[in-house]
Amino acid sequence: MWVKICANTTAADALEAARLGTAAVGFVFAPSKRQVTAAQVRVIAEQLPAGLERVGVFHALPAEEIAAAAREARLTAVQLHGGYDPAVSSRLRDLLGEIEIIETVHWVVGEDEASAADIRARLVAIAAASPDARVLIDSQLGTKVGAASGGTGKSFDWGRAQAVLRDVLHAQPGLRLIVAGGLRPENVAEAVRMLAPWGVDVASGVEREPGVKDYARLASFIENARQA
Numbered sequence: 001m002w003v004k005i006c007a008n009t010t011a012a013d014a015l016e017a018a019r020l021g022t023a024a025v026g027f028v029f030a031p032s033k034r035q036v037t038a039a040q041v042r043v044i045a046e047q048l049p050a051g052l053e054r055v056g057v058f059h060a061l062p063a064e065e066i067a068a069a070a071r072e073a074r075l076t077a078v079q080l081h082g083g084y085d086p087a088v089s090s091r092l093r094d095l096l097g098e099i100e101i102i103e104t105v106h107w108v109v110g111e112d113e114a115s116a117a118d119i120r121a122r123l124v125a126i127a128a129a130s131p132d133a134r135v136l137i138d139s140q141l142g143t144k145v146g147a148a149s150g151g152t153g154k155s156f157d158w159g160r161a162q163a164v165l166r167d168v169l170h171a172q173p174g175l176r177l178i179v180a181g182g183l184r185p186e187n188v189a190e191a192v193r194m195l196a197p198w199g200v201d202v203a204s205g206v207e208r209e210p211g212v213k214d215y216a217r218l219a220s221f222i223e224n225a226r227q228a
Contacts, residue, residue, distance in 0.1 A: 001192065001226050002178070002199030004055060005218065007034040009211040011044045016215055020222050024053035026201070029069055030081065031059070033210040034203070041073035055079050055102065063091035070096060079136060080104060084122055086129050102178065103133055106140035107156035115156070116164050127172035136201060137161070139181030153204045155182030158194045165195055185220035189228035200225050 005017040006026030014025045025048070027041045028034045045054050056075045058066050060082030070078055077100035078092065089101050105122045107115040119137065126133050139156040165177060176198040179191050184205035192200065206221050208214040 001228070002176075003222055003225050004053070004178070004199065004201040005203075005206065005213070005222075006055070006057065006180075006201055007032070007203035007207075007211065008044070008213070009034055009036055009040075011047045013213040014044055014048060016213065017218060017222075018049055018052050020219050021226075022052075022222055023199070024055050024077070026055040026057055026079065026203070027073065027075075028057045028203075029059075030057055038069040038072035041075070045074040053077055053100070055100075057081065063088050063095060067092060067095040070099065076100060077102060081138075084126060089129075100134065102136050104136045104138055106138055107161065107181070108140050109154050109156055112157045112160045116160055119161070120164050120168060123168045123172070123175065123177075127168075127175050131172060132174040132176065134176045134178060134198075136178040136180055137165075138201075153182055155187070155191075158191060162194050165197075169196075183221070185217050185224055188221055189224045192225060192228035 002023045004024040004026055005022045007028050008014040008025050017025050027036050029036065048054065054075050055077040056070055056073060057079045066078055079102040080088065081104045084103055084105065092101060103126050105119055107119060123135060126135055139154050141154060169175060178199040178201050179195050179197040180201035183191060183200055183202045188200055202221055206213055206217040
């Protein structure tokens, strides 16, 4: 089970996540209480063990800006929010080589029927361009431009999503689906059992306060995800 601990703001938190066995640590470059700069992340990255993935989370920026930040911060992957744009992904690969790209699709909380159809269509489109793509499914509050997406602390309808993801993976078995949105140590095992994702991603569910990790919750989350 691939586990990503996101929204790190200090070297101490990222190092503890690495010590506990996470596969990846994430850093939020989008506007957020947990936002960091490329310069800050570079200092942290230089202290992290080799082999640990370092993922930058970006929202609706030109590929050139994302690439510049990724180079400065020494990222190994970028996670793209703001809508799937194959041109941005293609340009990033041109600029950064073999860097991992994580596409993001959003399940709008409370809009389950529409979200189920939208997620299905987006996953099929992403798989058509890249059959082994990593795709993160996150919850979103509201459908307006600027509505909260990521870090909401709210989970989407796993029961409704279960059939959607099963059908998509049956047709596109190479997709690497990552579940996020409202995950906590108390519910991550249920999410894994219901949705059978390739990976899970957490931010607020293992925090003491925004941007500060709770190490007991961090350890429980990683253990519960893997045991499931």
